[in-house]
Amino acid sequence: MEELASALPINGAPYTYFNNVANKKAALICASILVLDFLSTAVVSAATATSYLSGEVALPFPAWVGAAFILVVFTFLSLTGVRESARLALAMLSFHILTMVVLMIAAAVHWAHTGNEMLRDNWNAGKASSSSGVAHQIFNGVCLGVLGLTGFETTPSYVAKMKSNVFPLVLRNLHYPAILFNVILMTSVLAIIRLPDITSGANILSLLADKVGGPWLRIWIVVDAMVVLCGGVLAGFVSSCQLFEQLALDRILPQFYLRTMHITSSPYISIFTCASLCALLYISAAADLSLLSKMFSFTFLCTMATFPFCLLLLKFHRGRLPRTPHTPLLLVIVTMSVSAVLIAGNIAIDPTTAGYFAPYFIGVFLIFLITQNKARILRFVLWFYDHHSRLHALKLTKGWGARIINIIATMKRQPVCILVKGDEIHILSRMLIYAYRNEVTSCVKMIHFTDNEKGMPSELEANARILDEAFPQITIDLVIVYAPFSPVSVATLAHRLNIPPSLMFMGCPGKDSPYELFEFGTRIITS
Known part of the structure; x- marks a missing residue:
């Protein structure tokens, strides 16, 4: 993830990664998985919050009503322009860490008073009778334990807003608390609560809080859970809207997804679409939280599996891109293998997981495939x-x-741009073929930036005419821009031609490039 973020520090990962290292169809497969990941994040967070609350107090309405109410509330909050805030996220994180630290201290004190008898009993009650059974339990534990890292897959989406060399620190700061809190809290649960109570499906942390601190700590844990889960609902809405916006800029979704409200500047079409899809997802699952959780876990695993696969394509197709660090190829292959084993392991534990995921994925992918074609x-x-x-x-x-x-005819008249540096006809033809195969257009503007001293390549105009004759279904317009090739010049040209930078294609920059790729916002289509 560090190498990908260093090479392609742009929003919309990993969808935008595949757009830059593969073709549009691979990017749409990834976009389908991301849509399900973001929607299931919002739905599962809302349903889990209601379920958590119903486990503590008697609600005067069914749990599905509470989940629907939370989704409606966050739909209106999104319409008012509420988005993810760094200060709000820091406040929520600080409150959550404080809560977990207090719970761990209280559990440690209680454990010191009661001793290891409960831990010993739980160990003996859950231990398999054979060595192969123990190995199988460990394997299942690893496969299920990875699901505790949900949320890691969204971090590259914010790389464009981070300063240089900050992303590795973000990943480090995510890993350490996840390892520390999970290990300590799981061990505390096993040392204090009976195994049948652990496996009964109760709100296990609130049960632990009641055991070690009493009702006041249990209430605190419930409040913390509600805050964190509601943050997950907001994250699902915001991430979905960002993805819809990028898909609209790439002309996969209709352009009305770019419309915003005059007062709040919120993308109301994307918000209503997200809310409608969340409702459809919840209704089609019969408001079954366990079913939704299974699909959510599978989408998370599939999303994480896209990163090593994308890095392999990056190394093969875009090896010239400057980046640090350089992940060894063997490690990439091992990571791909581990991802495949984890997915297969979770399917083996519960085969219905893949069964629930498949129809939703096929449905979303078919919609994107139809809009693309x-x-x-x-x-x-x-x-x-x-x-x-x-x-x-x-x-x-x-x-x-x-x-x-x-x-x-209207769709075909929408132009795209290819930014060319030289006049090699084989490179020009490759770029032209990419535009023809991956975009709905018959109008390609071939752009070359130059200055009066250097002039344009001698064979560029002649080769452009040859390609215009060789591809009669495409109209090629050669445009010479007398300005230095820079992010400012590209942005000015995009504004002048009314073409999104994501539909301006260029070759892979090398180490000698004075500019970073994210400064252009264009798409890389050749090595």
Whole structure:
């Protein structure tokens, strides 16, 4: 994750990673997993908060009503412009750490008074009868224990907002508390609470707090859990909206996803879409928290598995990108293998996990695939319409041919840019083929930045004409910009042409490049 963030310090990871090291279809597969990850984060957090509260007090309504209420509240909060705040996150983190420290101290004091008898009894009660059984328990424990690291997959999405060399510190500060708190709290639970109570599905930390501190500490733990889980709901909404915005900029989703409210500047279309999908996810799961948790755990594992796979593609296709550190190739392959084993292990523990994930993933991916290939689908509809003359006579379908042609022509007229440095025709043709295969367009603007002293490459204009003749389905416009190639010049050109920087393609910069890749915001399409 450090090497990827160093090479591609841009928002939207890992979707944007695949956009820069592979093709659009691979990026859409990753986007489908991310959408499910963000939506299930919001839904599971809301449902778990209600479940946690219902385990402590008798609610006057069903648990699903409480979860729906939390989702509605955060929908309106998102519409008011509330977003993730560093100060708010720091306050929540500080409160959570203080709560866990108080709980660990109280548990340590209680453990010192009661001794190790409960730990010994739980050890004997849960121990397998054979060595192979013990090994199987350890393997299952590792597979399930990884699920306690949910949230790590979202950290690269904020790299663009971090200073240089800060991301490794962020990962370090996430790992140490996760290891420390999980180890101490799990051991304290086993040393103080009976194993049947642990496996009964109760709110285990609030039960521990009641044992070691009494009702006041139990209430504190419940409040802390509600705060943290509500933060998860907000994180799910914000992350989903950011992904929808990036997909709209890449012309996968309709452009109205970029609209914002005049007063709060909140992306209301994305927010309502996120809320609707959360409701659909919750309803389709019959408000079953265990089912949603299984899908959430599988999406987390799949998301984490994308990072080593993406780094392998980065090393193979974009080896010239400057970055530190350089992860050894053997470690990347081992990490991919570990990811595959963890996914397989969780499926073996509960095969329904993959079964619940599959239909949701297929549904989201098909939607993205349709929106990406909308021009081809419309051409098929036009072909079908032309070959059935009866449709021309119906009032409902009369004039469809002209409308479909106008829609296709409008989509095809949307230009993309390729930023070219030299005049090598094989490189120009590769960039052109990428644009044709991955974007819905028939208009490509070939941009070359130059100055009066250097001039443009001698064969660039001739090769552009050759490619224009070789690809009759694409109109190539050669644009010479008399300005230095810099982030300011690229941003000015993007504003002038009304083309998002994510639809301006360039070759892979080398170590001698005076600018960082994130300063341009463009997409890398050649090595």
